[in-house]
Amino acid sequence: MRKFSGWTLLKEAFGGQQGWTPQWRRVAPQPEYDAIIIGGGGHGLAAAYYLAAEHGITRTAVLEKGWIGGGNTGRNTTIIRSNYLFDESAALYDHALKLWENLSQVLNYNVMFSPRGVLMLAHTVHDVQVAKRHIHANRGNGVDNEWLSPEEAKAYCPPLNIERNIRYPVLGGALQRRGGTARHDAVAWGYARAADALGVDIIENCEVTGLVRDASGAMEAVQTARGLIRCRRVGVSAAGNTSVVLGLADVRLPLESFPLQALVSEPVKPAVPCVVMSNSIHAYISQSDKGELVIGAGTDAYTSYTQRGALHVNSHTLSAICELFPAFRRMRMLRNWGGIVDVTPDRSPIIAKTQVAGLYVNCGWGTGGFKATPGSGHLLAWTMARDEPHPINAPFTIERFRDGHLIDEAAAAAVAH
């Protein structure tokens, strides 16, 4: 792998940009691998990277039905935070956040992780109670999160409207300074390039059409659009399409796939310095390095694989943004898009073994998967390499739904982004 640096750029500037090489190889699938990851999004690519980098399993392939990073990774509002309520969740997301903090250097790819702070607003007495419970729990878990008064919130985010006479005035907010954003495409490409350098095969346009099991019921091979590939260790990291892929092995999971929309404005000079989220009036906003306001909200109401949502859902989101930021009413929507998010009943993910030996799954991230990318990849790789979960993902089993050990972040906060 050719090292990226200012020096390389300088050299290429004088060399007419002739020295660049493909960031990952374009390869045909081999007949057999030690590990296969189904799904070439950020999570899947990260898992492949860590399988090779930390567990020495370099005979690994990532199978992607389209182009890598083209699912939810590529249609993302890129919020990163770890201030979750329950101990299990805080450990999981903070594991990811710590990986984010060094990711550019580890991958030698600037993923533009930008800890500009995530400010979660409270608008009602109940919101304040919930926010403070989070802050106390986070502090106990060593996760930074602090309470800001309305005036402090405005100082942190100047365009925020803290007038008391609006419909749902801002009563304060919980700020995680270590939270922020990153560049979604770079995450996928950075992991792909680093995994490729370790020998991982990244195979695009390779839809999985069957999961083949041996006489004992264990994973034996993967049937794909590009032929049969033998492998006894298969990880599924297919986000909204997880149910469809696992259905090939007759594995059913407590998942439903919903459309999640987001939009960006036309680019403007810096206006929003941090990420602002409001769960009770359903909107969040940040500004990309390019200058676009990046805006989203919760999912649409019904399950769908269309990768698009309804106009009225956008309208609700934008009316909330215009209340919080009344100066943005004249800004204009440039692009709107939809992803497919797989949601579990307790809004917490599953990173676990399935009942099929050799088949592992990482799913159920709902609207909040991007922030977990390095962590989930790391933990899925661990679980696949050792055939047992890492202590951090041990609670995130499938069996918790049978036993009632839910990790119900949704109950405490209406939306978990």
Next chain:
Amino acid sequence: MLLIQCPYCGLRPELEFAYAGQAHVARPADPSTTSPEQWAEFLYLRNNTRGIHAERWRHVRGCARFFNALRDTTTDHFLATYRAGEPMPAIQAVQQP
């Protein structure tokens, strides 16, 4: 905003409806006799179909009735709607040629 054929009121805008999840998930007649797996299946396991999906809607801001629908989740087009309690129509019968 979808346009949904309420079996009672006719074609109406989605703003009047509430989605109510997968259809034909019957609550066990005697839950106390179900195994933990069966009960978890009733509570949580859903088909999450990519394709033709039997689902429930409620015309909550209309006639207020729950009813069932067949919708293609890859296009969001409805193939049929029918009243609660009625059997699911054969998919071939409602598919357009």
Next chain:
Amino acid sequence: MSGRRIEHGGRVDRSRVIRFTFDGKTCSGFAGDTLASALLANGVRVFGRSFKYHRPRGVIAAGSEEPNALVTVIRDEARCAPNLRATQVELYDGLVARSQNRWPSLDFDVQAVNDLLSPLLPAAFYYKTFMWPRAAWHKLYEPLIRRAAGLGESPTLPDPDRYSQRFAHCDVLVVGAGPAGIAAALSASTSGARVMLCDEQPEFGGSLLDEPTATIDGKASGDWVRDSIATLRARANVTLLSRTTAFGYFPHNLLGLNERITEHLPAPSANMPRERLWQVRAARVVIATGSIERPLVFPGNDRPGVMLASAARTYLNRHGVAVGQNVVLVTGSDAAYSAALDLRVAGVRVALIADVRTDAAGAPLDTARQAGIEVVTGATVLGTRGRLGVREVTIGMLASGAVNDTRRVECDALLVSGGYTPSVHLFSQSRGKLEFNEARQAFLPSISAEPECSAGSCRGVDGYAEVLNDGARVGAESALAAGHSVAAQQYRVQSREFSMHGLPGVLPQANHLQPSRAFVDFQNDVTTKDLALAMSEGFESVEHIKRYTTTGMATDQGKTSNMNALAFVAGELGRAIPKVGLTTFRMPYTPITFGIFAGYDRGDLFDPVRPTPMHDWAVQQAAVFEDVGQWKRARYFPRPGEDMHAAVERECKAVRAGVGMFDASTLGKIEVVGPDAATFLSRMYVNGFATLAVGRSRYGILLRDDGFIYDDGVIARIAEDRFHVTTTTGGAARVFGMMEDYLQTEWPDVKCWLTSTTEQWCVIAVQGPRARDVLAPLVSDVDFSAAALPHLGVTQGRICGVPMRLFRMSFTGELGYEVNVPSDYGLAVWEAIHAAGQSHGITPYGTETMHVLRAEKGYIIVGQETDGTVTPDDAGLGWAIAKSKPDFVGKRSLARATMHAPDRKQLVGLLTADPRVVLDEGAQIVATRGQRAPMKMIGHVTSSYHSAVLGRSIALALVRGGRARIGETLYVPMPGGEIPVQVTATVFYDAEGARLHG
């Protein structure tokens, strides 16, 4: 100076001179000008600076596809709109426009140094550097990049303008009022169908407005447009919307339209909305969105003065502006010849027409040559010169694949055309399938996904007669499909027009191997070199190339650039264009103001404010309100000088010592009626209701089937078959929906029905030892004796002469009643009770006091003591479960082993060692001192108050195995130190409940 106003012609109103300023300089134009046409007429060439390299840029197009000429329009301090296309900004008197992305001035921009550094800043350079030291990205590089990026500046003051919304339904919606759209609307509306016709431009007519020579059915094209629109306007079944962009195509034939209403007016009425969102549901849609000319890709193709031939023609024929005095046309299509010919007629020198096709021949060339214009074929452009605008172009001649024989031609405008790209954006948004048409070298609509049909040049039809007849046919067919029959008209057209076919891609250069710095995406500064770089780094999917280079991702969404980028990539990869694929067309077609999506949803209309019948009274009493769902609830009633703490202290004492009154109207209420009502409620709630006597009530707990507490309330039996059920304020709608769900779908045989009575009844809680004394004199037909109306007794009677349901119940632990009267009487009864209570010192209290009083008694609040993970047993309410019932909602889940684990979090009381310390709600609890993160947290504080009656702090908490820890000391770690707390039972006051039965 290059552009100028010609003496005659154009559709502007020369009798109305309009003054405006651009970058502080006063200019003038005419009514009917756009900012772009007026600036061109004033000789302006540089309109803005590009995004990355800050290169000077002029106007390229004349419509919404313009990538370069972005300006900020400033009506006043609060009414600034950045990034508007000068080509769409209509001139009005006093308009103030400012260029963007430059400092200190448009002609001298410091950041143009980026252009010199461009070898260092290839596509995606930022992914490869700025990584050391680690913190420098966020602290140093990113802020620099952010400041350099962005285009205009965001407004900073609240936008005072109104935005409006409208739903509409029609049989046929026609998008685009060019020849195809007008013909479609005419035939569809003749059938009697309800037709809507919209166009993004101020004037209907589309390309016909640029066409001075054509006649339709013997009428000059402009006259035909005028008469056709008059015909349509006169029809009651037609709605015409100009300045209206169909920006989004949503499932089930719903289209989003953006109408701009006042933006072109010098002094709009404050009542008029600035813009409107139309949500149109159409039985059929006709897409008649025309096509967009493509620029050519060659070195120096971004210099101001390089412009689409069609734009030059629009400026000439619509605005009476010649874009140059001495122009060169470089073209790959026949159609562009019309621009040169029209300019020639207007007296502009056409120095050369360089046709890039070696085999170009026929009518357009002959006509040009007859007009005295030199035409060469097989040409290419090797470069241009001119600092702030083109003044010379270098033409190279192609011979057997190599470029030789170059010549330099002076010019002040360089018109370019690569042919036309059909506007399939809406069709593609509808999820229709596109197919690549080799002959047209364009993607055309193929298979529809919605009931729509494309007509005219957006589906590749070429020539006015063909387009008009296509429109008429599609209009008639669409009307027929919507149930209205009509025959399509046939139009006769005479015109001088040439084919719109062309060639996408990059003009051949001398050294093919060395990709040139020719711009593909002007606004995002993406060159062919960038595309080549992306491919050399292995990005081959068109979506990857788009993302890696940002081509097509600017505010014009690649309207002029996508096909060129695609053709270049296809050429480099040696694949056919359809094999490379097409990026997705996304909503919106052009950028759409946030304001219209919000519409009327602002201020108090953002979400309904639900007041109770006593709301105005509470306002008069200076109550402080809190938002609970959509309701406004009085939180406390401060007297002058009191803060919340003082007011609540006083209110609490008043209730404990005398009597208080509380507005509980927001509680949800459901009337459950029918012979099976008791059966139904027994199945829903954990409690049993079969044995509940008429005239009695019971505290009920509602679970979901997962076993966790969902809601609670009081259920009263009014008659054998009639129950009055209360829910929490926030739970009213969802509990009603959940009950309907079980009734309608699980137990359709259960004979009872639900009616929401939340708003039928106004609820006045009168609580305290003097409550009976206050109420008794006002009430008739009620026996207040403990025997007749014990705790949890319910009766009906009259109060102040109006009908009443009287509940003896208490959420305070005191003797208490809840008076339910029909809502219209609520305020009068409230005032009567308040007046009657004066002698008893009656004190209105709010939700905060209610919370304190119930916490003193250990009563839970759903949503505060519970969070969706709490079972009845966790909350200390296991006693309420009717264990003999075979089933109720949630019962099976409660039987799971984990629901009985001894270390579940259980509700307990906490007392701080220091009675003055009030714990933070949400504070965490640990078992041992001195823990550092990550701590072993065993619980959290759910409620915490200062108790007036106890003179100390109290708290409720959920603690692992809490009930077994009663008496233990635990710790609440706070930033300032640990707070020791003693675990207690949940009831702090009157544990034996004597006061309740007083």
Next chain:
Amino acid sequence: MVDTAIRRTVGLPAAAWLEVVPSATRFILRGAAGARAAAGEGFGISFPETACRAATDGDRSALWLGPDEQLLLAPDGQVERIEASLAHALQGHAYSLVDVSHRQVGLSVHGPHAEPLLESQCPLPLNLRDFPVGMCTRTVFGKAEIVLWRPAEQLFRLEVWRSFSLYVVQLLHEVAREL
């Protein structure tokens, strides 16, 4: 004592095209089809069998809200009388009759602008072909649920839960500014 003749509704700003309907007696009747027929006799109107249609006779109306739900409207002060006559007519039937007189506020929106006013925030087609005279239904207006009934070509009656009535009226006024 409270003057029961004067019922105090929320203060709602009127307009030339908007009136608050005087206080009325309102019931929600729910029950099976057989009960509906019997109740019609008791109420003095044969209840509409067609979905989304209202039947009116004199000063009484019955509005179809759902297959098992009718909204009964009568002049103010008839609660006891209607309860008694329906109880008599419905003997032997299972049904639910609940007084909701005070639950909602009636608004009348009339005149040539009535249709565009309501179409601003109601997603139903309100032209005469799709929403003829006599049609009634529950639907939405902005973020409020309403019952919408068209008694005459240029007259719409809205029944709005009382706490939403101020919102609906303010929203109508806001829309009316541009008409």
